[in-house]
Amino acid sequence: MFSLPLTPLRTSIRTRLTFSHLAVIIVAMSLSGFLLLSLLERYFLQAMEDSLVAQARITAQALIPGAMTEGPPVEARASAFNTLQQQSSNLSLQAQNIAPPAEGLSLGDLDLTYLANASLQLSSQLETRIRILDAQGTVLVDSRQEEQSPNLRGDPLVGQALEGRYASRIDQGDPAHETAMHLALPVLVEGRLVGVVYLSQPLRDVTAVLHDLRTRWLLSTAIALLLSGAVGWLLSRAIASPLRRLTAAAGAVAGGQLDQQVPVHSRDELGRLSQTFNEMTARLRAARQMQVDFVANVSHELRTPLTAIKGSVETLRDGAVDDPQVRDRFLETVEGETDRLIRLVNDLLILSRADSEALNLKRDRVDLAQLVRATAKRLAPQAEARGLVCRVETGPGSLLVWADADRIEQVVVNLVDNAIKYSRPGGTVTVRVDGGHGQPARVQVQDEGVGIPAEDLARIGQRFYRADKARSRAEGGSGLGLAIAQALVRAHSGQLWLESQEGQGTLVTFTLPSS
Incomplete structure (x- = not known):
């Protein structure tokens, strides 16, 4: 291959x-x-901020009698490290254990030792750095005494808290250079700002959770890529294999091997492409066979009249030219065969122009009914000579079409001539014309002849094809009449088809757009 x-x-x-x-x-x-x-990062950070707000409120209420805090409402969120509900409950219990013995004290009156011990205890429980600042921003208590800063008034968070606004940020503000979340919450006693609760909590838990999630995501991505790569490779193989077969088969067709067929394994686009390719090669084989048959038929059609002409010329050259009767008979033969060759060449020229869409149609308004009546009348003597009756059935009035009158007349002549040739003596050839009023104009030619065998019906209209070859040649036909009629009708945007049963005659119909 x-x-x-x-x-x-x-x-x-x-x-x-x-x-x-x-x-x-x-x-x-x-x-x-x-x-x-x-x-997830935003969610965890917001959950952590909510947790710090809750811690700051509970810290202020636990350490400072009558303390109220400013800040946003805390939304309960599920988190990776605690829930606010559990945390609030635990802090409340712890606050009861370390609450000051007397009420009504102000922040300045509180025992700093008590505040330091209480802050240290809460800080160890919460794992949060707690700083208590007075109204001037001075640090009164720091749960990490070794890192205590005397004044945080320059801290933007403290500045906002001293103005009565809650504030938070994330940075590496701790001396340990560990990323942490810082939150400053103003503390009010009887509506008066008395200090600030400043909390700092490392982000190590959030960072660890996010790091674990990133690791898992990278691992799952790698696994997904491996699996999708394998699946993609198999899918691409299923697509590429038919394309390779089609490419190889197309190359073989380009090399002249028209017997190529590719298997059709699916009903998708590739399957339809393979099926279309198989149909294309089948049509190419049929076209090549038609070409071979066409050349053979043309050669045969040319050989017969040329042989007759050559024989007549040789006879005349051998001395028959001196006998007037013999000479005239052979000259008539030469003239008849020459006319036959001219008709054949003209027919082939029409078909060639029709194939290349180069027919020069001189369109005009044509009364189709009148044209058919005139053509049938001209062919009536030929029908009478064979013992036939040629009958025309048309409706009242005219039937106008936009067509080339000479070409349509040629179609009618070919169809009626075929009907006369293939009808039995004593039969009738009927030509009907109808249509119009928004419907295509229709012409039907019906004979009462021998009909066409079913196996030949599909090939009727092919060039040089004859259902009854011997009889057609005897009548002088070339097998091009119906092919020419079909080509001319199609050139007028019409249609032509046959209906026939062997032994019961043939009905040929063609339609034209009405004017």
Whole structure:
């Protein structure tokens, strides 16, 4: 089997499909992972901030009698390290154990030793650095005494808290250089700002959770890429294999091997492409066979009259030219065969122009009914000579079409002439014309002849094809009449078809757009 050499390419369609599949997966996983991790980070940080707000409130209420705090409402959120509900309950119990013995004290009147001990106890329970500041921003108590700063008034968070606004931020403000969340909450006693609760909590838990999530996401992405790569490779193979077969078969067809067929394994686009390719090669084989038959038929049609002409000329050259009767008989033969050749060449020229859509149609308004009546009247003597009756059935009035009158007359002549040739003596050839009023004009030619065998009906209209070859040649036909009629009707945007049963005659119908 002939096939064009296929050079393997690094960028084959299989490779491109696989990498495009992986590219989609990578983009999708990257975007979804980035969005998911960003949302989770925001969620965890907000949960941590809510936790610090709750801690600051409970710390203020536990350490400072009559304390009220300013800040946002705390939304209960599930978190990776605590829940606010549990934390609030635990802090309340702890606050009861360390509450001051007397009420009505102001922040300045509180025992700093008591505040320091209480803050240290709460800080160890909460794992949060607690600082209590007075109304001037001076640090009164720091749960990490070794790192205590005397004044935090320059801290933007403290400045906002001293103005009565809650504030928070994330930075590496701790001396340990550990990323932490800081929160400053103003403390009010009887509506008067008395100090600030300043909490700092490391983000190690949130960072650890996010790091674990990133690791899991990277691992799942790698696994997804491996699986999708394998699946993409198999899918690309399922697509590329039929394309390779089609490419090889197309190369063979280009080399002249029209017997190529490719298997059809699916009903998708590739399956339809394979089926279309098989139909194309079948039509190419049929076209090549028609071409071979056409050349053979033309050669045969030309050989018969040329042989007759050559024989007549040789006879005349051998001395028959001196006998007037013999000479005239052979000259008539030469003239008749020459006319036959001229008709054949003209018919072939019409078909060639029709194939190339180069027919020069001189369209005008034509009364189709009148044209058919005149043509049938002209052919009536030919029908009478065979013992036939040629009958025309038309409706009242005219039936106008936009057509080339000479070409349509040629169609009617070919169809009626065929009907006369193939009808039995004593029969009737009927020509009907109807249509119009928004419907296509229709012409039907019906005979009462021998009909056409079912196996030949599909080939009627092919060039040089004759259902009854011997009889057609005896009548002087070339087998092009119906093919010419069909080509001329199609050139007028019409249709032509046959209906026939063997032994019961044939009905030929053609339609034209009405004017």
